[in-house]
Amino acid sequence: MSELTGRIIKNYNGYYYVETPDNKLYTCKVKGKLKKEKFSLVTGDIVSFEQVGDEGMIGAIMPRKNFLQRPLMANIDLVIVAFACANPDFSFLLADKLLALAEWARIPAVICLNKRELAPQGLVESCRAIYEKIGYKVFDISALQGQGVAELKALLPGKISVFAGPSGVGKSTTLNAIDNSLTLVTGAVSEKIGRGRHTTRFAQLLPFAGGYVADTPGFGNLNLEELELGNLASEFREFADYAAQCRFNSCTHTHEPDCGVKAAVERGDIAASRYSSYLTMLEEIKASKERKGRR
Ligand SMILES: Nc1nc2c(ncn2[C@@H]2O[C@H](COP(=O)(O)OP(=O)(O)O)[C@@H](O)[C@H]2O)c(=O)[nH]1
Ligand SMILES: [Mg+2]
Ligand SMILES: [Zn+2]
Structure with missing residues (x-):
């Protein structure tokens, strides 16, 4: 022993x-x-x-370097926020939720847009404009046709990386394309519900290039419980510079006068979609806190 x-x-x-x-x-x-x-x-x-x-x-x-609730995992070096350009459609809100959760856990993140051959006109370009400006690299790939996969693969050596995103976006297919010795089961997207079947049932680390990659199951709805503890605005990394210009220290960037964040949204310095995600998430967090208060 x-x-x-x-x-x-x-x-x-x-x-x-x-x-x-x-x-x-x-x-x-x-x-x-x-x-x-x-x-x-x-x-x-x-x-x-x-x-x-x-x-x-x-x-x-041993003490954890970091910890994620969804997917449930510790000691991650990179979160790859995984979406499809279509089938299922890209969601700015869901992407911003995953990015905020990665920020909260202090884990670097990039965005991967799969099924690029199905992309509606302008989608990849607008994602690039919005996210690369604030420091999230955007990779557009086709796992099925093998395009763009090499660039994504180059990120992985020596790291523990996790693919996080809805089911059916092609996470397992992408991993199979990155490492052809992997034979992860992939699922056809159901015509009826427009979502993939749950073919990956639990998170697991797969050895790859001196590190690991994790395939994870998709999720239905994403709850933002850990974000309830802090200040949501600080998980929107581009808000910080403008929040310094708010009249009130406690500004929530919603109804207050002289709000630096709202002014930046009006000027187009902060993307409208990001601000809109922030407002939606703020409401969801508030509603969840109220539900708990009543219990
Ligand atoms: N058109 C297209 N379909 C893809 C691509 N990548 C994956 N798929 C399909 O999307 C479906 C879901 O893929 P899967 O890898 O199981 O998604 P996961 O649930 O995110 O792991 C499968 O039918 C794949 O064949 C792609 O680049 N283009
Ligand atoms: Mg899968
Ligand atoms: Zn403000």
């Missing part, structure tokens, strides 16, 4: 699959002590365990 350290790459049926730096995989359970502390381990966690053969008992978890 010896004490080893490794990373949880998959959590399935009550077992944690832990990979050590020498690329060995151990099937682990959690020690009673850790269980009692009600600390839940997630994919990406670095743990130490007592090894017996190819099995282990996890006794401790």
Whole structure:
């Protein structure tokens, strides 16, 4: 028996699959002590365990660099916010939600627009204009036709990257195109509901180029619970410079006079779609807090 350290790459049926730096995989359970502390381990966690053969008992978890709730994962280097240009349609609101969650967790993010051959006129260009201006790189690709995949792939070596986005946008297809030794199951988009079937059922880290990539299941609705704790405006990175010009320190950039953010939206310095996402998310967070207050 010896004490080893490794990373949880998959959590399935009550077992944690832990990979050590020498690329060995151990099937682990959690020690009673850790269980009692009600600390839940997630994919990406670095743990130490007592090894017996190819099995282990996890006794401790190392401090996390960061943590994401959706997808549930720790110690991520890059979030790839994944959408399709069409089928299912791109959503500015959903993209801004995912970006805000990545900001909140302090994880760098880029945007990947798949199915570019289906893109409505101007969509890729306007996404570039809006997001690259504020420092989120936009990759337009066709996983099916192999276009643009090399540029995306170049981001990944040595990192733990996670694809986060709705189901049916082509996350699994993109990963298969990045690494043709992967054979992730992909799903046909249902004509009826316009969404992909849930073919990827849990988050798992797949070894790639000295790091890992994570395929994740899509999500139905995205709740913004962690954002309730802070100030939503600070997760919209381009607001900061203009918020400094608001008359009130406590300005929420909604109804207040002399608001630097609203002035920037009017001038076109802040994208109208971003401001609109901010207002919608603010309302959703407020409604969720009120629901909790009543309980
Ligand atoms: N037209 C087109 N379809 C694609 C592309 N990439 C994936 N798809 C299709 O989109 C559907 C959903 O893909 P999948 O990878 O399962 O999406 P996921 O749910 O995000 O993992 C499948 O039918 C794919 O064949 C693409 O670049 N162009
Ligand atoms: Mg999938
Ligand atoms: Zn303001």
